[in-house]
Amino acid sequence: MSHPSTRTRGTRGESIALPRPILRYNVVMCVMSLRFPDELTLDRLREHAHRRDSSMSSLAARLIEEGLRMEEHPAICFRDGHAGRRAVLVGGPEVADVASALIGGDVPVEQRRARVAEMMCLRESLVDAALAYYAEHTEEIDAEIAARQLAADKQEQLWMRQQALLTQ
Numbered sequence: 001m002s003h004p005s006t007r008t009r010g011t012r013g014e015s016i017a018l019p020r021p022i023l024r025y026n027v028v029m030c031v032m033s034l035r036f037p038d039e040l041t042l043d044r045l046r047e048h049a050h051r052r053d054s055s056m057s058s059l060a061a062r063l064i065e066e067g068l069r070m071e072e073h074p075a076i077c078f079r080d081g082h083a084g085r086r087a088v089l090v091g092g093p094e095v096a097d098v099a100s101a102l103i104g105g106d107v108p109v110e111q112r113r114a115r116v117a118e119m120m121c122l123r124e125s126l127v128d129a130a131l132a133y134y135a136e137h138t139e140e141i142d143a144e145i146a147a148r149q150l151a152a153d154k155q156e157q158l159w160m161r162q163q164a165l166l167t168q
Contacts, residue, residue: 034060072136075129083147087133087140089126096144098122098130103145 036042049059062085066078069087076095079088087095101116113131117124134141 069133069137073129073133075126076133083144086144087137089122089130092122092126093120094144095130095133096141096148098127099134099141100145100148102127102131102134 036045045056045060049056052059066085070076070078075090076087077090078085079094080086081094089095089098098116098120101119102112105112107115113124113127116122117127120127
């Protein structure tokens, strides 16, 4: 395959063809054009993206993904937190909180849903909604739980060092 070249002058003034560099890259993104019903929606998207220091494209993609998840799981919405966006029960705790309470422990499996509902002052149907979301997005929620545990461990180690300093 012949590639376009650029021409330059050699030391004797002769024309030399130099190959142009071939730039190759793979974009692993799907592209879609959107039409908004009015300019106001586009302006709001632009404003929100600017406030979040984000591109309009990435904000739109995130909002569409979250919207699809909320349609699939009507009791779930998303809220900003100190560690980013998180799935939460509408008007309730984060899904990771409910999942953490459901996993493991010494409560028999058949009693866990009722026990978590009682502990968190939730209806069992909301515990079930959190469990359904967790089942579909297990890796994401497990990563949140692990990040929380890591942060808690670091805080505990810091507190222990502080206590050791106080007893010197």
